[in-house]
Amino acid sequence: MKRCIAVSIVGIALWVAPAAHAGVSPVEPVPVGSLPQEVAVRAEFPVPANSGKGRRVVHSTRQLRVWVINAQEEVVRTFLVSGQRGQPKKGMYSVSSQSARSFSTVLQGVTFRFMTRFTIGRNGGNIGFHEIPKQNGVPMQTVEQLGTVQGSGCLRASTEDAKFIYTWAKPGTRIVVVP
Numbered sequence: 001m002k003r004c005i006a007v008s009i010v011g012i013a014l015w016v017a018p019a020a021h022a023g024v025s026p027v028e029p030v031p032v033g034s035l036p037q038e039v040a041v042r043a044e045f046p047v048p049a050n051s052g053k054g055r056r057v058v059h060s061t062r063q064l065r066v067w068v069i070n071a072q073e074e075v076v077r078t079f080l081v082s083g084q085r086g087q088p089k090k091g092m093y094s095v096s097s098q099s100a101r102s103f104s105t106v107l108q109g110v111t112f113r114f115m116t117r118f119t120i121g122r123n124g125g126n127i128g129f130h131e132i133p134k135q136n137g138v139p140m141q142t143v144e145q146l147g148t149v150q151g152s153g154c155l156r157a158s159t160e161d162a163k164f165i166y167t168w169a170k171p172g173t174r175i176v177v178v179p
Contacts, residue, residue, distance in 0.1 A: 056174040080147035082156040093118040093175040109136040114162035118175040121153035131162040
């Protein structure tokens with residue numbers, strides 16, 4: 001049975017869980033400390049080639065996976081997201097803005113937290129990382145469905161992962177999108 005390990009810089013949380021869907025299962029945080037710091041994660045899921053250097057967030061539209069990489073080229077977190085295949089387009093972006101709470105301008109009654117925007121999609125709307133959206137208070141997918149094609153362009157993450165990106169990546173942080 002494979003294991004997934006990820007570490008947060010916010011109050012250091014360690015995740016260790018048996019792998020299930022696409023080699024990883026959703027995991028529950030287990031506090032292991034209280035000082036915010038970055039800790040490298042063993043790379044069971046290698047960072048895609050040609051994804052740049054330095055402090056950045058890398059997203060693979062094929063793998064529906066995100067890697068958070070510090071200035072020392074260490075992966076400090078990796079996780080599955082849901083989104084559309086091929087969107088956003090391959091390229092280099094930077095975080096343009098963030099909102100603790102946001103809503104869909106297209107879908108009535110859809111809200112989400114921890115929005116970190118970095119580009120504009122095919123339909124003209126903002127694209128970014130955020131938690132799984134809720135429509136009229138009901139989640140639009142489960143955490144277990146992360147890693148599957150869902151949504152209209154943004155990258156849906158677990159609440160913990162969306163909050164991590166929201167805290168770690170500030171306006172100007174590089175976002176690299178690869179196939």
